[in-house]
Amino acid sequence: MATVSQQQVETALKEVVDPYLKQDVVTAKAVKKIDVDEGNVTADVVLGYPAKGWHDELAGKLKAKVEAIAGVNSVTINVSSNIATHVVQKGVKPIEGVKNMIAVASGKGGVGKSTVAVNLALALSAEGANAAILDADIYGPSQPRMLGVKAKPESKDGRSLEPIHSYHLQTMSIGFLIEEETPMIWRGPMVTQALEQLMKDTRWDNVDYLIIDLPPGTGDIQLTLAQKIPVSGAVIVTTPQEIALLDARKGLKMFEKVEVPVLGIIENMSTHICSQCGYEEHIFGQGGAMRMAEQHDVELLGTIPLDISIREGTDNGRPTVVADPDGRIAQTFREIARRLAAKQSLRKKDLSAAFPNIVIQDT
Numbered sequence: 556m557a558t559v560s561q562q563q564v565e566t567a568l569k570e571v572v573d574p575y576l577k578q579d580v581v582t583a584k585a586v587k588k589i590d591v592d593e594g595n596v597t598a599d600v601v602l603g604y605p606a607k608g609w610h611d612e613l614a615g616k617l618k619a620k621v622e623a624i625a626g627v628n629s630v631t632i633n634v635s636s637n638i639a640t641h642v643v644q645k646g647v648k649p650i651e652g653v654k655n656m657i658a659v660a661s662g663k664g665g666v667g668k669s670t671v672a673v674n675l676a677l678a679l680s681a682e683g684a685n686a687a688i689l690d691a692d693i694y695g696p697s698q699p700r701m702l703g704v705k706a707k708p709e710s711k712d713g714r715s716l717e718p719i720h721s722y723h724l725q726t727m728s729i730g731f732l733i734e735e736e737t738p739m740i741w742r743g744p745m746v747t748q749a750l751e752q753l754m755k756d757t758r759w760d761n762v763d764y765l766i767i768d769l770p771p772g773t774g775d776i777q778l779t780l781a782q783k784i785p786v787s788g789a790v791i792v793t794t795p796q797e798i799a800l801l802d803a804r805k806g807l808k809m810f811e812k813v814e815v816p817v818l819g820i821i822e823n824m825s826t827h828i829c830s831q832c833g834y835e836e837h838i839f840g841q842g843g844a845m846r847m848a849e850q851h852d853v854e855l856l857g858t859i860p861l862d863i864s865i866r867e868g869t870d871n872g873r874p875t876v877v878a879d880p881d882g883r884i885a886q887t888f889r890e891i892a893r894r895l896a897a898k899q900s901l902r903k904k905d906l907s908a909a910f911p912n913i914v915i916q917d918t
Contacts, residue, residue, distance in 0.1 A: 575897035594628035603900030605682035643785035652759035662802025664771040672768040677876035678892035687725035692770040696730030703872020747779040781813035788818040795843035825858035857891035
């Protein structure tokens with residue numbers, strides 16, 4: 556009987572390219588352990604991004620490659636995910652209880668950014684991450700309505716707020732602290748201070764990804780976020796329409812100037828699907844986000860159609876990913892979430908927590 560070596564198994568595993576990491580699992584350093592015992596092979600693969608919907612398929616592809624090796628009797632492939640903390644801007648301290656903060660931005664209002672943000676957070680949760688969302692739009696908070704929450708946050712110590720929980724998400728919004736129809740007639744400095752307090756005074760609990768739903772534009776709140784809050788990446792939401800793409804480019808360039816990496820672009824309302832006949836039409840133009848992604852060398856993470864069910868879901872407090880988890884649109888959001896998180900996983904990790912604090916004392 557042929558003897559099977561670890562090198563043979565590793566070579567076989569190398570033949571499988573992870574479509575989200577865009578490299579094979581060995582090169583991506585996802586293969587953590589290979590055991591070979593008289594033709595019985597066990598391999599542990601640990602992805603750096605949440606991918607519950609992809610684990611079984613990936614395990615199957617890897618298993619098939621190893622089984623093709625002469626002398627192999629049995630193969631066990633264990634696929635799991637472990638999400639690390641990644642570096643943020645220089646001079647900004649991490650927020651306790653949060654590993655990664657992803658800003659979801661648009662240069663222009665009306666492109667469905669908040670709808671994308673909440674479904675993205677829910678998709679990360681569905682893929683196995685401990686996810687949260689912060690509604691950073693002080694003037695027009697929408698996440699309480701979208702998540703179907705009317706509760707007021709508690710404060711156990713009189714200084715900090717407990718996040719509200721909805722659909723396995725931790726969430727915080729100024730909308731939880733005021734009446735829904737109360738206008739916020741505040742000047743810029745008050746707004747940025749309120750955002751900092753919401754961010755830093757919330758007792759986030761072991762969050763892998765905190766999605767920050769930013770207001771549209773490139774003003775005070777965006778600059779505060781970029782300069783004072785530890786953001787590990789940003790996502791730009793746009794529609795294919797040229798007028799929206801103009802402003803989306805401004806948002807992208809703003810993040811580049813403040814050295815926050817743009818992880819990708821999401822094109823919302825990409826096509827309209829007729830609810831009566833199912834006909835699909837590019838009513839806002841075609842391929843705009845793809846051209847923008849190519850021009851700025853960033854990834855197009857995915858396209859979302861203009862579908863009445865998406866609007867109905869957020870209006871009713873049941874976003875698409877939880878209202879129709881097996882539907883095509885929910886699966887698209889989960890695909891985007893995997894691409895986004897995989898892109899993040901390839902960035903430099905923050906290893907500061909692994910080192911002890913050194914205190915020098917006179918004795």
